[in-house]
Amino acid sequence: MELRRGMARLIGGVLSRRAPARLDRTRSDLVVVVSGFDDAEACSTALERGIEDDPVWVVDADAVLRHHLRLPADAVRGVLDIAAQDGYAPTSAPESVADGVVVLRLERVQVLDALHCSQERSRMVGLAQRHGGTALGWEGLQPHAAP
Template identity: 40%
Template sequence: MILERFLRRRRPEPAPVLVDDGTLTVVGSCFDPARADSAVVAEMRAAGVAVETGVFVMRHVLTLPDLAASDEAARILTPDGWAVAAPAPDERPLRVLISRQQVLTGLEPARERTRMAGLAQRLGGDAEGYEVLARG
């Protein structure tokens, strides 16, 4: 009983859940394939963004050939917690926004950018880049 009380008090507060709903601001981005993702994180730190303790949403921008490719991306990514949205489904090529809450390290953006590039290529599209979003 005493141990349960101690453990309950020691549990960290859950991180607030962020959703790419239009209320978040861009605190970092990379649309240059030659730019290092660790440089993006370093620039965010230099700008005063609390990278180590902050809660962020990474939003990847992909161009895909059509809605079928967007649906396939959603089928693949949704089980891993990604939200997939095509703001203007009638445009060609289709610009697709893929986002989820992420822990931000120097490695995480690189890993996710590689994953998105592979997915876009497999679906006949291209990964343009990503933005890191946070509360004001």
């Protein structure tokens, strides 16, 4: 009996120290705090800009990393299937921009840093190219912080 209570206290203590809940990517108060739509600009440079601009990027906080991909409409299902394996979900239905061409926005929650942002950017470039498309750029979104 005493062993059970001790285990319950131990487990309860561990559970109460869990990490805070992940950011909900569907929150209505998310704003773009950093973006990169220039292929020649490093993610580190874009992130540095995010610290200086308003709204300010909060470095150690969760963010929604959103990629914009221009794809043939018939490639969307395959891209969604592959991206889902890495935790990406579409923001909405693809936006038609030309006959048979759409813009698909994929996003997931993560802490942004230069290394991982660059890796994900490269991953999306490769994914889009393998399906006959291009990666247009990326954005980082966080809740709007009051001044």
